[in-house]
Amino acid sequence: MIRTALIFSFMMIVFFAQAQELSLMPVPQQVTVNGQKFRVRKDFSIAISGNANDRLYREASRFRKRLAERAVLNMPAWTVDRRNDGSMASLVIKSDHPGTVQLEMEESYSLDVKGDGIRIEAASDIGAIRGLETLFQLLSSDKDGFYFQGVSVKDKPRFAWRGLLLSQPYHFMPLDVIKRMLDAMALVKLNVLHYYISDDQAWTIESKVYPKLHQQASHGEYLTQDQVREMIGYADQRGIRVVPEVDLPGHSTAFLTAFPELASIPRKYQLQDHWGVFDPSVDPTKTRTYEVLDTLLTEVASLFKDNYFHIGGDENNGKDWARSDSIQRFMAKEGLPTTVALQNHFNKKVRDILRRSNKTVVGWDEVLMKVMNSDSARNAFESGRYDQLIHPSVPKDMVIQSWRGMEALLASAKNGYRSILSKGYYIDLVQPTSYHYLNDPYPEMNSEIIPDSEADLNRFESDITRKVKEGKRLLTPEEESLIIGGEATMWTEHVTAETLDSRVWPRTAAIAERLWSPSSVRDVPDMYRRMDRITIQLEWVGSLHIRNRTMMLRRISGQEATGPLEKVVNLIEPVKGYRRNNKGDLTKFSPYTEVVDIAIPDPRELREFNGLIDSVLLPNRSKKLNDLEREAKLWRSNHAQVLSLSASNPNLDPIVHHSASLSDLSSYVEDYVRMRRSSKKPDVAWKAKFKTELDKASAEYAHCDLGVTSALRKLLN
């Protein structure tokens, strides 16, 4: 089923060039523009035919409401008249049968917008709902009013699993926050919310079988079972699955706070406030462990109706197991040579429990991989013996979530396991959107990917990259079809309900496109052009990613007018990767209200500046030189205003620092403009001074980088 879908997507002819003036995100498999306009008036009506269910009626009604709000239309009602036979309707939706929100749900649809009517056809209502989102993105206006752009679209997703992970134990997101995430996800056609229930810091849903879990291990922050059901119902309404994860046997301090008797080492267990990997681990040798897990996981499994259940399995460091004599004895007796083998034993037992609830199990790549990043791994890879990389006894129906490197994805596929990719989609690491966007679940596509840190440049990965560059095919089409999708991971150590939106959006829209659109859609400037439009549409469904940043600037400055501060914040970026918590002093109770929390990766203003530098470097760009000169002058005058705003606001220091750098750099930029105008070459001394200034300005300060420096370095050549 999956395989057929993927092959089909490859065969499709993508008329992407014709769609350039459109701003669809994700780009559909096939679009043709017909130049017509369907005018939107307050009598805009919808008729639904076929065997549709309530979900589609509700979404169609919501569509009308959104349309009325955006286009300011005084409609008589938003509901869709069930008696409308479609002969007079503006939009006719035909849906063959009700869909089921599970893996491989039917999401294909066709959409035709002509001057005299709009038609959406889909096998299931879920496909029709995807089509409604595409239609909404076609809403445009001219001097005569609003209209839908005339197109013919045939669309279906490239991958079946397109997810966003939300880690609740780090910073808990209440139901209303999750709802606005789901609305935004639906807008860009994501279809899985990975609800990460438990970790060392908290257990975040109500348990009726073991109430002490939410009572003692949640700081009072959890979803009740009613709220969990409400969340799942809300997601279902948008065609989104909710996959739960109970991370075991490591990352389990919260569980052990309620069940200390099930720990590997007797110790006083209390909720962890710090971030990182900790030793506590469930004792996999006790019968009681499996009795409790059976009761608990069966409860969780019945609450979350999705067929898939994530059992975690990552970063269990094995230290507590090594420390325990009884566990060591158990391993000797059972012939389990390593803690990795013991974890594999544990995983099988947990899987057996969940199989009784009819769940297919998902795990982080540790559950599959015996070894990674070593010489033996490299040898196995080079010699094509992928089976040597993995535990042979892992059941074939298990889904592997690859987060540590491409090798896990390759090994899964080579050994017949389905997998989803998260490596490269770690949006908590505040990388530029382009990085995530170019990161393809098919390794073959990744020759141009930029490594996200030095650690990525390990030999194994560079071998993969080399092979790709050499044009080697790493996976057969059959193996590729086992890669069923990807997930953006929002680990919220440094992210609160206030900053969640701007850490997820709009960047995740680009990941959503990577997972939906044809692999050939990878034009970065065009992605940014469209993202800059989608970002404000995300606001209309409730996302606070723009709004909260301005509020946070007003809070940190204590005043309402923050223009000069905003100017600087939009030219800096948070430090990337794991650099922020370098002193390890950040906790659940730290304030995430600093300048670094307001800054975002690749802000539009910074991208525009980078573009300006690139055009300045082309010959005969005197107009662009003027723009550059004006920008440099602005940096200096803006800095004076920043200084006055920050006089009594010591927490604005990071902005003052980077603003001072901008001000210092501005004279070099003006020098450069002057020299270019007079066709003078910069001398060595000037270059040296400018370089020194750039090096100074490039230094991380208050967990922020000044984004303009890399573009400015181009002026040195």
Add this chain to the structure above:
Amino acid sequence: MIRTALIFSFMMIVFFAQAQELSLMPVPQQVTVNGQKFRVRKDFSIAISGNANDRLYREASRFRKRLAERAVLNMPAWTVDRRNDGSMASLVIKSDHPGTVQLEMEESYSLDVKGDGIRIEAASDIGAIRGLETLFQLLSSDKDGFYFQGVSVKDKPRFAWRGLLLSQPYHFMPLDVIKRMLDAMALVKLNVLHYYISDDQAWTIESKVYPKLHQQASHGEYLTQDQVREMIGYADQRGIRVVPEVDLPGHSTAFLTAFPELASIPRKYQLQDHWGVFDPSVDPTKTRTYEVLDTLLTEVASLFKDNYFHIGGDENNGKDWARSDSIQRFMAKEGLPTTVALQNHFNKKVRDILRRSNKTVVGWDEVLMKVMNSDSARNAFESGRYDQLIHPSVPKDMVIQSWRGMEALLASAKNGYRSILSKGYYIDLVQPTSYHYLNDPYPEMNSEIIPDSEADLNRFESDITRKVKEGKRLLTPEEESLIIGGEATMWTEHVTAETLDSRVWPRTAAIAERLWSPSSVRDVPDMYRRMDRITIQLEWVGSLHIRNRTMMLRRISGQEATGPLEKVVNLIEPVKGYRRNNKGDLTKFSPYTEVVDIAIPDPRELREFNGLIDSVLLPNRSKKLNDLEREAKLWRSNHAQVLSLSASNPNLDPIVHHSASLSDLSSYVEDYVRMRRSSKKPDVAWKAKFKTELDKASAEYAHCDLGVTSALRKLLN
């Protein structure tokens, strides 16, 4: 009890002059500034002594969290250590006993901030919580960091009932929206949320005894009983009561949609989508009516734990009663001469039902007043026969909510009824803040009040105003003590969850001050100065009143950069009073996303412009003339940008229109500046042309008024 409190507040010496450099809102009864600073560091700790309850511990913990967020402090935790004996704590709170969140709850407190420590003392934890809010408003910063301003405060409210009404049936506000309202209310010490459950448009809470009410009469938008309890618990935590209102016998279409057999006239009942006063009314002659109401109101009464219960009683137009033969026969038989008398009969029955649930009943002034605004009313007033204005049989414990005019408040007090004032606090009528601020529950204080519409200038009210101006005392101190407070009323016909915040805040902060602070605190410019600071603090507890306006501008314009549009929107105001829905075509399904919904009453920028004109009019203000000239030039250049932004956005037309007016007016302003500089008098022809232009610009357009015109008219003299 109330009387003592009020007399005490009059006796207090208000050191208001000394508090001028503070930005407290509401202003405490007594403040002295000591010039010291308590420095805030990340080890800021709180100790609680006395007989405190969990509520205070939770609020103190929330205080630390807010402090950490605002001042960016990496505290180890926010919780308050129960073992801290206070000897080393930054803030020591002493609370004698747990308070009960009911009318006349104990809210007094004292607060002392010195360089070496902070102390809050209160009889109850609720008073201590009020003190914490005052303390938070003392948070300031200088170049060395954050500190609390050194003060000594003795404080208690002037009125016991300080409320905000939220009408759920017009536009339903989900629980998270209500929670953020409650947080904002707590910040300005409001203590009653009036939850308006039902009207012609909907019934908005779950009923277990009659599920058809929420199933058939809510559009699916209601709070479950769990959510109602959660709301009440959340409010209780902030020291806020929740008073429910079931509006009867009119405003009852939603109720009759579920119970058509209880209607006065047989008719097909369905939820009303339009706004206004409608004929449907409960049949007060049927036994079954009271059986159903007994069951239903007893359920609602048990759900809302407050001792007070609002039974509505307003705007029952009596038409359906007059149309019904059986009701007419009943009236004749029972000796009820008028529909007003029949409503009084109904009210008594409803009150008897609620008395069995130990509730004291509140009603709109119709439940008390036999007659208003007529010659006989005027005669009764002039002759001091206040008893002639009211139904004699209304029980003395009933509380009257006065909304139609001061006479109801006077009549209530003169006849021994307790009352709360809402007339003048109708924030849905988008009046300037100063209007609400100067509107005092004691008529004696209202000589300077500006009438809110022509209708207000009826003879009765002007008689009151005349008497007040003549220095006549209308109420004895005993009578005044029966006026127990006031309520801002947020009727949400034209207000959605998106615009609620900016329709309520920050204006309601001024009403909160009117109801808390001494009556002598009525310096309008100082109120605005403090409101402009409180407005951003309201954001920190979640209010979206600033954020959502910018989002709405981005939506209506379809773009992210909206500076020029914002400039215009901040110089216009929504039309006041009931003028917006003049065509009556607005419904529950209209889009409230227009320019008029983005505009707010007396925006800061408009007030600043008005202030500029006032200073320009003073002699020798050449610098201010320069400012005025710059502003006028800006209007013209801004208009060019508005035109370019609005080319393909027809919904920006209201902004374009008013921007064009500003641009047209700018040349007259420049003329004026030129003439003032050369000490030339404007000639008659110029004045005539300027006046014509002003008249044109003053015309309402798209439900908006151009705010600058009244100040500009001053330049004509």
